[in-house]
Amino acid sequence: MVLEFLRFLRASGGAMMRGSRNYYLWLLFLVAWIALGVLAYLHQLNVGLVATNMVDQVPWGAYIANFTYLVGMAAAAVMLVIPAYVYDDHALHEVVVLGELMAVAVLVMCLSFVMVDIGRPDRFWHFVRFNWPASMLSWDVIVLNGYLLLNFYITTYLLFSKFRGKKPDRKKYVPFVFLAIGWAVSIHTVTAFLYSGMGARPHWNAAILAPRFLASAFAAGPSMVIIALTVIRDRMGFPVKDKAIDRLRQIVAVTMMINLFFFFSEIFTELYSFKEHAASMRYLLFGLKGHHLLVPYIWAAVTLDVFAAIVFVTPRLHKNHNVLLVGCAAAIVGVWVEKGMGLVIPGFVPSPLGEVVEYAPSFTEFCVSAAIWALGALLYTLLLKAAVPIELGKLRLNPEPAE
Amino acid sequence: MARSDPPTPSVPTPGERVEKLVETRLEESGSRRTFLKLAGLAAATTAVSGCGTSAPTSEEFFRQHYKKLTPEDKERIFRLIEDETLARTGVATHISDPPPIDGVEFAYALNLSVCNGSRRCVEACARENNLPDDPEMRYIRVLEIDAGTLDLDESTPNYGTDKVPAKDKFYLPVQCHQCDHPPCVRACPVGATWKEPDGIVVVDYSWCIGCRFCVVACPYFARRFNWQAPTVAPERINPNQGYLSNRPRFKGVVEKCTFCLHRTRKGRMPACLEACPTGARKFGNLNDPNSEIRHIISTKRVYVLKEELATLPRFYYFFS
Amino acid sequence: MGDEPQRLHTSLPPPAPSGSVTVDARQPLLPTYPCSRCHQDRTPDPRERKLTQFHTQKVLDHGTLGGWCYRCHTKDDIDKLHLSDGTLVSFNEAYELCGSCHGDKLRDWKAGIHGLTTGYWLGDRTRRSCPACHDPHSPRFPLMTPEHAPALPRTVSASGVEPEESHGPE
Numbered sequence: 001m002v003l004e005f006l007r008f009l010r011a012s013g014g015a016m017m018r019g020s021r022n023y024y025l026w027l028l029f030l031v032a033w034i035a036l037g038v039l040a041y042l043h044q045l046n047v048g049l050v051a052t053n054m055v056d057q058v059p060w061g062a063y064i065a066n067f068t069y070l071v072g073m074a075a076a077a078v079m080l081v082i083p084a085y086v087y088d089d090h091a092l093h094e095v096v097v098l099g100e101l102m103a104v105a106v107l108v109m110c111l112s113f114v115m116v117d118i119g120r121p122d123r124f125w126h127f128v129r130f131n132w133p134a135s136m137l138s139w140d141v142i143v144l145n146g147y148l149l150l151n152f153y154i155t156t157y158l159l160f161s162k163f164r165g166k167k168p169d170r171k172k173y174v175p176f177v178f179l180a181i182g183w184a185v186s187i188h189t190v191t192a193f194l195y196s197g198m199g200a201r202p203h204w205n206a207a208i209l210a211p212r213f214l215a216s217a218f219a220a221g222p223s224m225v226i227i228a229l230t231v232i233r234d235r236m237g238f239p240v241k242d243k244a245i246d247r248l249r250q251i252v253a254v255t256m257m258i259n260l261f262f263f264f265s266e267i268f269t270e271l272y273s274f275k276e277h278a279a280s281m282r283y284l285l286f287g288l289k290g291h292h293l294l295v296p297y298i299w300a301a302v303t304l305d306v307f308a309a310i311v312f313v314t315p316r317l318h319k320n321h322n323v324l325l326v327g328c329a330a331a332i333v334g335v336w337v338e339k340g341m342g343l344v345i346p347g348f349v350p351s352p353l354g355e356v357v358e359y360a361p362s363f364t365e366f367c368v369s370a371a372i373w374a375l376g377a378l379l380y381t382l383l384l385k386a387a388v389p390i391e392l393g394k395l396r397l398n399p400e401p402a403e
Numbered sequence: 404m405a406r407s408d409p410p411t412p413s414v415p416t417p418g419e420r421v422e423k424l425v426e427t428r429l430e431e432s433g434s435r436r437t438f439l440k441l442a443g444l445a446a447a448t449t450a451v452s453g454c455g456t457s458a459p460t461s462e463e464f465f466r467q468h469y470k471k472l473t474p475e476d477k478e479r480i481f482r483l484i485e486d487e488t489l490a491r492t493g494v495a496t497h498i499s500d501p502p503p504i505d506g507v508e509f510a511y512a513l514n515l516s517v518c519n520g521s522r523r524c525v526e527a528c529a530r531e532n533n534l535p536d537d538p539e540m541r542y543i544r545v546l547e548i549d550a551g552t553l554d555l556d557e558s559t560p561n562y563g564t565d566k567v568p569a570k571d572k573f574y575l576p577v578q579c580h581q582c583d584h585p586p587c588v589r590a591c592p593v594g595a596t597w598k599e600p601d602g603i604v605v606v607d608y609s610w611c612i613g614c615r616f617c618v619v620a621c622p623y624f625a626r627r628f629n630w631q632a633p634t635v636a637p638e639r640i641n642p643n644q645g646y647l648s649n650r651p652r653f654k655g656v657v658e659k660c661t662f663c664l665h666r667t668r669k670g671r672m673p674a675c676l677e678a679c680p681t682g683a684r685k686f687g688n689l690n691d692p693n694s695e696i697r698h699i700i701s702t703k704r705v706y707v708l709k710e711e712l713a714t715l716p717r718f719y720y721f722f723s
Numbered sequence: 724m725g726d727e728p729q730r731l732h733t734s735l736p737p738p739a740p741s742g743s744v745t746v747d748a749r750q751p752l753l754p755t756y757p758c759s760r761c762h763q764d765r766t767p768d769p770r771e772r773k774l775t776q777f778h779t780q781k782v783l784d785h786g787t788l789g790g791w792c793y794r795c796h797t798k799d800d801i802d803k804l805h806l807s808d809g810t811l812v813s814f815n816e817a818y819e820l821c822g823s824c825h826g827d828k829l830r831d832w833k834a835g836i837h838g839l840t841t842g843y844w845l846g847d848r849t850r851r852s853c854p855a856c857h858d859p860h861s862p863r864f865p866l867m868t869p870e871h872a873p874a875l876p877r878t879v880s881a882s883g884v885e886p887e888e889s890h891g892p893e
Binding site for chain 2: 733736738836843846856864873877
C-alpha cells in the first residue's frame with residue numbers, strides 16, 4: 001500500500017510538472033509574486049511589524065482582514081458537500097473533491113496570513129501552553145488545523161482510491177465528510193466569535209456578526225467555486241454539469257440576499273438610535289470627524305453585492321455564463337471589501353479612548369498579501385493539475401482500461 | 404516640546420514652588436530619573452539598539468514560561484539578561500522578581516477634581532519603566548475632556564503646550580486598570596499574560612508571540628506593542644528592573660503598565676504617583692482597612708470606566 | 724472605614740502595620756522665620772495697603788478676608804498663627820488653620836485622600852502640609868506647562884491627515 005501511495009505521489013507530481021505553455025506562464029506569474037512577497041516578508045522580519053501600517057490604535061490590518069475573508073472561503077467548500085451528500089445530489093458528487101481541494105489551498109493561505117501577522121513567529125511552539133477554552137484564538141488554531149487535516153485526508157483518500165482504480169470505501173470517508181460539514185460551519189463561527197466576543201469593540205460586539213460571516217462566506221465561496229469549475233471545465237476538460245453550477249448559483253442567490261439583509265439590519269440598528277457605539281458604523285459609511293478613507297470602498301462593495309444578487313436571481317442574466325462569471329467576481333470582491341477591510345478596520349475606529357486613526361495597507365503588506373494569494377492559487381493549480389486527470393480516469397496506478 | 408519652567412534663584416513663585424516640591428520628592432525616592440529639562444539630550448544621545456536582534460539565541464528560543472521557571476532557572480536567566488544589557492549598553496542593571504505579598508490586593512484611585520493634566524506621570528513612568536522615546540511608547544495616556552461630559556469619544560490626548568488646566572476642561576489619565584475580569588487575559592492564546600494574586604496583570608515578554616489579540620481586546624487602550632526594536636539611551640536606563648515589569652523588552656512583544664511591581668511589591672509607591680504634582684493619585688492595599696484607598700472607596704463616589712463591560716477594573720476615578 | 728469590598732480575592736490578613744504617617748515640618752522651610760526677629764519692635768498695622776518695603780512679593784488673593792494679614796497671623800505673637808477663636812497654632816500646624824474653613828479638605832487630607840504623600844504604601848509616609856502646595860496668601864494651585872503631547876501614530880502626519888496610502892485596500 002505504501003508503495004502504491006508513493007507511486008500516487010510520484011504520478012501526481014509528474015502531472016503537476018507537465019503542461020502547456022500557458023500553464024507554465026501562469027505558474028511563473030504566480031511564482032514571481034511569491035518571490036516578491038518573500039522579499040517583503042524578510043524585510044518585515046528584519047525591522048519588525050513597523051514595516052506595516054498597523055499601529056497601537058489599529059493593531060490588526062490587511063493580514064487579518066484577508067485571513068478573516070479566507071476562512072469563510074474555506075468554509076464554503078461545505079456548500080458543495082451538503083447538497084452532494086446530504087441531499088444526494090449526483091450532479092455535485094463529482095465536483096466535491098475539486099471544491100475540497102480549494103478548501104485545502106485556501107486554508108494554507110489562512111494559516112500563512114496568521115504566520116506573517118504575528119510579531120514573534122519564532123515562538124510558534126508556545127502554543128503548547130494553549131489558553132483553551134478561554135481564548136477564541138486557541139479555538140481558531142485548533143479548528144483550522146483540524147479542518148485542514150480533515151479535507152486533506154478526505155481528498156487524498158478519494159483521489160488515491162480513484163488512482164488505484166478502486167471504489168472508495170464509504171465507511172472510510174463518509175463519516176469524515178459529515179464531520180467536515182459541521183466543522184466547516186464551526187471554523188467560520190469561531191472566527192466570527194473572535195470578533196463578536198470583544199466587548200471593547202462595539203462595532204463587532206453584535207449577535208448578528210456570526211450569522212453575517214456565514215452568509216457572506218457562503219455567497220463569496222461558491223462564487224469562487226463557480227469560477228474554478230468554469231476554468232476546470234474549459235481548460236482541463238473535466239465535464240462539469242450545468243446542473244452543478246446552477247445549484248451553486250441558487251445557493252449564492254439566497255445567501256447574498258441574506259447577507260445584504262443582515263448588513264442593512266446592522267446599519268439600521270446602529271444608526272436609528274444615534275447612539276455612541278454607532279461611531280464606527282458612521283465612520284465606515286459616512287466618515288467621522290473629517291476622516292473618510294473607507295467610505296467610497298464600502299459603498300462600492302454594497303453596489304457590487306447588490307449587482308451580484310441581481311445577476312444571481314435574474315434568469316435572463318445568469319443563464320449567460322459570462323454574465324454569471326461577472327456576477328461571481330462582483331460577489332467575491334464585494335464581500336472581500338465589506339467583510340475584510342470593511343469590517344476589521346472600522347472596529348478600531350474610533351479607538352477605545354475615542355481617537356480616530358485611519359489605516360491603509362503599506363507596500364510591504366500589499367506585497368506579502370499578494371504573495372499569499374499567489375501561493376494559494378499556485379497550490380490549487382498544482383492540486384488540480386494532479387486531481388483532474390485522476391478524476392477523469394486518465395491517471396492511474398495501472399494504466400489499463402477502467403473496470 | 405513643552406518643558407517645565409526652570410526654577411529661578413530668587414524667591415520662588417507658587418508655580419516654581421510646586422515644581423521644586425516635585426523634584427524634591429523624586430530625589431527623595433532615590434530613583435535615577437532625570438527630570439525633563441533634557442531638550443537637547445534626547446537628540447544627542449547615542450541610541451543603542453534594543454533587544455531587537457532578529458534571531459533569538461537558543462536559550463531564548465527554548466526558555467520556558469515564567470510560571471514553569473525554577474528558582475535556579477530564574478537566577479541563571481536574570482544574570483544572562485543583566486550581562487547582555489551590560490555588554491550592549493555598558494549599564495549594570497539588577498533584575499529582581501519580587502513575589503506578590505500575602506494579603507495584598509492593589510488598587511489605584513485617581514482624583515479628577517485635582518488632576519491638572521501636567522503629564523508628569525506619563526514621563527516619570529517612561530523613565531522608570533525604560534520606555535523608548537523613539538519610537539515613543541507611553542503607558543499612560545492623559546485625556547482632556549470638556550467639563551460636563553464623560554464621553555471618551557469627545558476627548559483628546561493631544562492637548563498642547565498651553566498652561567494646564569485649561570478653562571472648562573478636566574483631565575483623565577488612563578493606564579492599565581489591572582482588571583479583575585481582564586479581557587486581555589482571556590484573549591491571549593498562549594497564556595503569556597495573566598493576573599497575579601496581588602491583582603497585577605503581567606506579561607511574560609519572553610513568551611508573548613505578538614499576535615496582538617490582547618491589544619484588540621483591551622477596552623482602555625492600555626496595552627502597547629513593540630512594532631520595532633525599542634531603544635533606550637544608556638544614560639536613561641533605570642537599572643532597578645523586574646523580570647515581569649521593566650526589564651529590556653523586544654520587538655514583536657506586548658507590554659503595559661504593571662503598577663511598577665518591582666517597586667510596589669517592595670512597599671514603594673509607583674513612579675506615576677510620586678511624580679504627580681497635585682496629589683491626584685492614590686495607591687494601596689485594598690485589603691487593608693486603614694489604607695487610603697479603602698478610605699476613598701468607602702467615602703468618595705468612585706466610578707470606573709466602561710463599567711458596562713464588567714471588566715471590574717482596579718482603577719477608580721473620583722471627584723473630591 | 725466601611726465594609727469589606729466584595730471584590731477581594733484574599734482572606735489573608737494585610738501585611739501589618741501600615742507604617743507611620745508624619746507631617747513635614749513647615750517652620751524650618753520658612754525663609755524669614757522667626758518673624759519676631761523683625762516684628763518684635765514694630766507696631767502691627769492692620770490697614771489694607773500695598774506693601775512697598777518688605778514682603779512685597781506677597782499678593783493677598785485668598786477670598787474675601789477681613790483683618791488682612793492679621794486674620795491669620797497673630798498681632799501679639801507674630802511667630803504663631805491663630806484660629807478664629809484665638810487659639811494659637813504654630814506654622815507646623817498651619818493645616819488646622821486652613822481646615823477651620825476648609826474642613827472637608829482637612830478631613831480628606833488627614834485621611835491621605837487630598838494632597839501629596841511621599842514614602843511607602845507599606846511603611847512610613849510623609850504628608851505635605853497645606854502651604855507646601857498652596858501659598859496661603861494666593862492659594863490657587865498654579866497653572867503648569869504640561870509635558871509634551873503623545874507622539875502621533877507613525878502613519879499619521881502632523882496635520883492629522885494620513886500619508887498617501889500605497890495601494891488602498893485591495
